Amino acid sequence: MKRNLLLCVDAFGTLFRPRSPIAEQYGTVARGMGVKISDDEVAKSFKSAFKETSKAYPNYGKKTDMGARQWWTEVITKTFTPHHSGPLPATLTSTLINRFWCKDGYTLFPDVSYLQQLSHTPQRQKDAKQRLVIGVITNSDDRVPDVLSSLGLKVHGLRYNNSQETMIETSEKEEKDQAQQAQDIDFCIMSYDVGVEKPEPEIFNAAISTLESMLVSEGNSYEKEDWGLLYVGDEVAKDAKGAVQAGWDAVLLDRGAEVDAAYEGDAPGVEGVMVVEGKKVPVLKGFEALGTYGGHELLKIQ
Incomplete structure (x- = not known):
């Protein structure tokens, strides 16, 4: 791991x-x-x-x-x-x-509170020995950060394609607020900024590039061998397939759309497993189950 x-x-x-x-x-x-x-x-x-x-x-x-x-x-x-x-x-x-x-116009799914709880865990701190960074990857225009903030999530202003100087300036500007209030979302990757949509691998690669820049702005460096990559979405073709093809692990949430092919699971919160591009993808009832069945100990809320 x-x-x-x-x-x-x-x-x-x-x-x-x-x-x-x-x-x-x-x-x-x-x-x-x-x-x-x-x-x-x-x-x-x-x-x-x-x-x-x-x-x-x-x-x-x-x-x-x-x-x-x-x-x-x-x-x-x-x-x-x-x-x-x-x-x-x-x-x-x-x-x-x-x-x-x-x-x-919108409302949060109730189980998104899991991500808000994660924001206060030790692994979300910049100096954590084992670090958890949370981002958004979406096929959308640039409204998403504003929508998420309006819905009550704490969203950092970092976006793909920002210059190094802009990232540092934004980070310093928000330093006092971040010290008092943990961020739920560290950055947003939108097809509007990247120029391609999921399932294209470039949009997933953009998230890795943004992580690298974020770490550099903090005085750290990105070492590929130290980082697991996990994407959570609700669509098989765009989300799970796109993530797996880009070299990520994937989890599907059942929002009542494309997961009917999953067979019944035998654990709380697990609806089953789908094989996507030759890789097993868990299908979960909601974000809460991610802490147990997301495949990484950093997803657990102590």
Whole structure:
């Protein structure tokens, strides 16, 4: 077993979910502003708008310097314009964008409290002899850190592609706060920053590069042989398969999506095991079981 562990987790569908179906939230807000549209119409129109905008402006607009906020403005406009005569309500776009940039649109899964408990354990300290670092790897634009913070998680501002100087500056700026309040998430890796999505190995490699830079900013160094790599998500193809192909271990959480093929487990919190790319991947009921069946002693909460 490796001495240290980098634990990375998926965001949407693993850490948080919509408070209610997105089409329902879009529809409720729009109807409140006078747009006559059903939730089913929103769902179909949104799907088409998302696909069209993604094709025209890849990676949430990053490749064309559009930016995520303007990108979502395009999606929202294309979603509602076919169902509304005349100009859309002036505040519709900003209201929906702001709603899904914070806790108004999302809620944490209850078992995420396990990660918050981990943040106070000795292995999460910078000077720990056996170190546990926790990051997020997600296919998303740059909203994720703000959403997680709004939901009550303590998220460090470190992101992939920051310069060494920026990382050090951010770390020093937050030093006093970190001394008083442990971080739940050490860094966020988003496809928006990396330029590729899971299951591509580059996005997992970006997490390792960010870990290296983080350790350097602390005055330490990254030694590959000392670090285990574990990814936790809720999707087989993007999360488990992507992680295994990148050389990581993987764990799936059953969020009611893609784990029906798992056979029944015989231990508390374990639903079974899936073989992904020739590697056994545990399927757990929630984060709490990770401390026992996550494959590393640093995941235990004493």
